[in-house]
Amino acid sequence: MGSFDGLSAFPPTPADAAGRLQEKLLAALIGRIAATQADSIGLLGSTGGYAYLSRAERQRAVRVAVECLGGKRPLFVGVGALRTDEAQALAADAREAGADGLLLAPMSYTPLMEEEVFQHMVAVAEAGSLPLCIYNNPGTTKFTFSEDLIVRLSKVPNIVAVKMPLPPDGDFAGELARLRARLPEGFAIGYSGDWGAADALLAGCDAWYSVVAGLLPEPALRLARAARAQDEAEVRRIDARFQPLWTLFREFGSFRVMYALADILGLFSLAPPRPILPLPGEARGRVEAALQAL
Amino acid sequence: MGSFDGLSAFPPTPADAAGRLQEKLLAALIGRIAATQADSIGLLGSTGGYAYLSRAERQRAVRVAVECLGGKRPLFVGVGALRTDEAQALAADAREAGADGLLLAPMSYTPLMEEEVFQHMVAVAEAGSLPLCIYNNPGTTKFTFSEDLIVRLSKVPNIVAVKMPLPPDGDFAGELARLRARLPEGFAIGYSGDWGAADALLAGCDAWYSVVAGLLPEPALRLARAARAQDEAEVRRIDARFQPLWTLFREFGSFRVMYALADILGLFSLAPPRPILPLPGEARGRVEAALQAL
Numbered sequence: 001m002g003s004f005d006g007l008s009a010f011p012p013t014p015a016d017a018a019g020r021l022q023e024k025l026l027a028a029l030i031g032r033i034a035a036t037q038a039d040s041i042g043l044l045g046s047t048g049g050y051a052y053l054s055r056a057e058r059q060r061a062v063r064v065a066v067e068c069l070g071g072k073r074p075l076f077v078g079v080g081a082l083r084t085d086e087a088q089a090l091a092a093d094a095r096e097a098g099a100d101g102l103l104l105a106p107m108s109y110t111p112l113m114e115e116e117v118f119q120h121m122v123a124v125a126e127a128g129s130l131p132l133c134i135y136n137n138p139g140t141t142k143f144t145f146s147e148d149l150i151v152r153l154s155k156v157p158n159i160v161a162v163k164m165p166l167p168p169d170g171d172f173a174g175e176l177a178r179l180r181a182r183l184p185e186g187f188a189i190g191y192s193g194d195w196g197a198a199d200a201l202l203a204g205c206d207a208w209y210s211v212v213a214g215l216l217p218e219p220a221l222r223l224a225r226a227a228r229a230q231d232e233a234e235v236r237r238i239d240a241r242f243q244p245l246w247t248l249f250r251e252f253g254s255f256r257v258m259y260a261l262a263d264i265l266g267l268f269s270l271a272p273p274r275p276i277l278p279l280p281g282e283a284r285g286r287v288e289a290a291l292q293a294l
Numbered sequence: 295m296g297s298f299d300g301l302s303a304f305p306p307t308p309a310d311a312a313g314r315l316q317e318k319l320l321a322a323l324i325g326r327i328a329a330t331q332a333d334s335i336g337l338l339g340s341t342g343g344y345a346y347l348s349r350a351e352r353q354r355a356v357r358v359a360v361e362c363l364g365g366k367r368p369l370f371v372g373v374g375a376l377r378t379d380e381a382q383a384l385a386a387d388a389r390e391a392g393a394d395g396l397l398l399a400p401m402s403y404t405p406l407m408e409e410e411v412f413q414h415m416v417a418v419a420e421a422g423s424l425p426l427c428i429y430n431n432p433g434t435t436k437f438t439f440s441e442d443l444i445v446r447l448s449k450v451p452n453i454v455a456v457k458m459p460l461p462p463d464g465d466f467a468g469e470l471a472r473l474r475a476r477l478p479e480g481f482a483i484g485y486s487g488d489w490g491a492a493d494a495l496l497a498g499c500d501a502w503y504s505v506v507a508g509l510l511p512e513p514a515l516r517l518a519r520a521a522r523a524q525d526e527a528e529v530r531r532i533d534a535r536f537q538p539l540w541t542l543f544r545e546f547g548s549f550r551v552m553y554a555l556a557d558i559l560g561l562f563s564l565a566p567p568r569p570i571l572p573l574p575g576e577a578r579g580r581v582e583a584a585l586q587a588l
Contacts, residue, residue, distance in 0.1 A: 051403035052377055083346055084568035109345035109434050110549045120569035140403050142436050255404045274378035275414035
């Protein structure tokens with residue numbers, strides 16, 4: 001079960017100030033997504049704050065999500081860590097807890113070289129023994145995958161998909177054509193960066209790795225479906241309603257905005273992990289207004 | 295005891311493939327530095343791979359270094375972590391184990407905002423209750439301190455020094471004059487980036503946070519002393535001998551080169567923490583040649 005196609009919803013991971021998972025709150029978020037037709041769930045992604053949670057809490061989060069989903073939706077789990085052996089252990093944990101696939105971002109402290117990222121990903125893909133998506137997220141990992149490296153990794157057992165950042169020049173069609181010409185048949189190419197999703201989907205990408213769908217799966221699904229139906233007018237109409245939220249995502253970082261959104265929606269009232277601070281009060285009012293636009 | 299002035303030597307932290315500290319090897323490195331007139335030791339800095347070690351191993355490393363030094367040299371300890379509460383715990387650990395001061399880099403995953411870094415550093419400085427040096431290392435943390443933020447932090451209790459990256463325009467004198475005009479009397483300004491040390495020292499900075507001094511304290515000390523004596527010709531002569539090594543530091547990252555250097559010097563033969571890979575064989579030959587130039 002589980003292909004890296006369609007709308008993948010990335011929920012935050014509710015945790016207290018000491019980083020302890022709030023199981024019931026997470027289960028409620030997962031249940032909310034599972035009640036829609038979202039194609040998959042991306043647990044412990046950047047939005048899920050995996051970098052701020054211990055191995056034990058990450059294990060618990062996977063168990064809670066698996067139990068809550070009961071196999072109704074594929075569950076993909078972020079297993080990034082600064083050390084290769086830790087990422088391997090997290091990958092094995094996720095498989096044992098019942099995950100359907102893995103997301104692997106090359107977290108870095110010492111800036112990484114291409115060969116290091118290659119060997120790291122090979123080692124984790126082997127340890128995980130699950131379909132794995134390359135999590136190409138330069139904004140957080142500070143590592144940018146070259147197209148050559150993605151092509152090289154696409155030949156590695158278990159590596160079946162890539163999550164791309166928005167291309168700086170906005171040329172999704174060109175990037176997709178270049179990559180597809182070099183990647184194996186069926187290798188899935190998706191995008192993150194919600195404000196670019198409309199263009200990415202209309203250009204024919206395979207997946208939208210969506211932050212906003214973690215808390216607002218319904219309007220995100222409407223956008224994804226209109227794009228699948230090639231109804232560009234409808235895509236633009238829905239995307240326009242999202243604009244105030246996209247502006248906030250870009251200005252404050254989607255991670256921070258999602259905590260305010262969860263509070264406003266009555267889903268959970270928790271601060272993000274320090275050092276990350278809650279949005280200032282003024283911005284919170286703008287999140288409320290952005291929500292009303294939807 | 296302990297001011298952030300002069301030559302601070304940053305040793306690697308010998309650990310096995312599973313990240314377990316090799317106590318005797320660390321003690322030998324510390325003893326080697328303490329046998330010179332180096333002004334302080336920077337344990338668990340970026341060169342010490344703190345980001346790749348568990349809290350327990352970091353605690354052990356401080357204990358080993360304190361015991362080995364017996365108060366003969368000030369010991370500064372890196373206490374950076376992605377979470378504020380973890381960095382606070384590491385700071386308390388370091389103080390309890392007998393450290394003389396702290397180095398704090400704002401490690402990041404979600405890119406941090408200025409106010410977040412400010413509050414993070416205030417919280418850790420308070421928890422540590424030791425003199426603390428702002429570890430401004432954008433190459434690894436991906437956060438660049440503005441001069442305004444450094445000035446704001448200089449007013450916080452316990453924060454007494456800053457370790458700066460090399461200025462992109464190379465204008466050390468200009469940067470030092472600007473900062474000193476705004477910082478409290480006695481606030482120490484030092485630089486890291488060994489290939490810029492000669493210029494930084496000649497421009498009158500207070501400290502050289504030196505990677506190479508972690509394994510080769512003697513030639514680094516000669517450079518630092520010639521600079522203190524304002525003997526520019528001698529500084530240039532010593533710096534010229536270091537050039538082949540500086541070239542390797544810039545090309546491969548000093549972290550990787552130090553592991554090859556330790557092996558060549560017979561100090562320890564361990565791989566860096568994966569995903570970081572040892573230098574390729576060809577580069578190792580160049581490290582040997584660079585060492586002979588010294």
